[in-house]
Amino acid sequence: MTATLTAAPGATATTLPLRILPSRGADRVRAVAHRAGLDCAIGHGQPGTVTVLVTDDAERALRRTPSSGPLLLVCDTVGRAGLLEALRTGAVALRRADLTEESLTAAVRRAGAPHPSIPYPELSHLLTTGSEPGSRTPHEDRPPALTSRQMSVLRLMAEGHGNAGIAQLLHCSEHTVKNVVYEVMARLGARNRAHAVARAVRHGLI
Template sequence: MTTALTAPPSAPALPAPMPAPAVAVRVVPGPGADRVRALAERAGLLPTPGEHTSARTLTVTVVVAADPDRALRGVGAPGPLLLVCDTVGRAGRLRALRAGAVVVGAAELTEDTLSTAVDRAVHPHPSIPYPELTRLLTTGPHPGEPLSATGTPALTARQTSVLLLMAEGYGNADIALLLSCSEHTVKNVIYEIMARLQARNRAHAVAHAVRHGLV
């Protein structure tokens, strides 16, 4: 008795992956815009003359201004936003982050930093990048200093850092890894935050902090 051997059915072909969208940079005209445009051109971030952007092209709008507040004023362009500012303070950096914009200081702008900033604008990080978080905390308030007219208690730098990462959706283990401390320490800090803000849970603590300008 002979058994006929048949070839196993071939697996269906997988669809070809979609090509990554092209990236184009549009620098809003204004003081300092020519320097940024020249850097973008040398970095290969500007479309070549006569080139038309397709529907799959992501356009990053670059605004050059004295500070993030002025840069954000009147910006109505949809899509990724990059702010190049002469002065970037803690409050301005927070406002830029809340607006979904990437901000970089004009003094530190090079072809490389511009390319990195454009990449961050096109591919937003799932959290505030750690160097950015560090900058936000270095000028943070001292414990006990009131932050608003409502008399909301101030948070320490460590409490603020944990709260910022909580607001970005991180769990205790990830927060501990980012802040180079133990998970037990993170839990204790969260208990301190909730007691200080009289919050019922993590979500309530984050909502309270956002409402009163703590993060």
């Protein structure tokens, strides 16, 4: 089923393209969307549509599901391995036990954002439950030195700002911000913005 979630009359106007894959528990996701005051109307899978998959285990679902656009997993279990896999693929994972009107809306927006972010509680869980196989020890994994401009951009990235928003806040061009983001990712050895934020939290930079 493909649906477009649109704010109900009186709410803040926003449209969230949403495609809910048929699965056990999908009806509950639709019901939560309705309770949030969102109008579920049939759509046509326009660009930027967030695919929602209700699954038992996030890690297994991510390995089976082809990466074909923004993905939100509503799952029974999401451990460290699942969060790492979500970070690698750019997907968003939401535990079924945490499913509420607010959390669903926030998760869909995060999944559909140009630069997906990871909430601090998930980062904390990811970074405090052991090390990845083959990862370096804390003594070997020393924090990289970042300039004040790079730190400013990194903090705003962590707050979920895109390049345009960062440029406006720092009074510089988007081109400058883009270059600084690339520098930050290179210094942190990160694959994408969310990974850069995760590594920065691990190093205690933010």
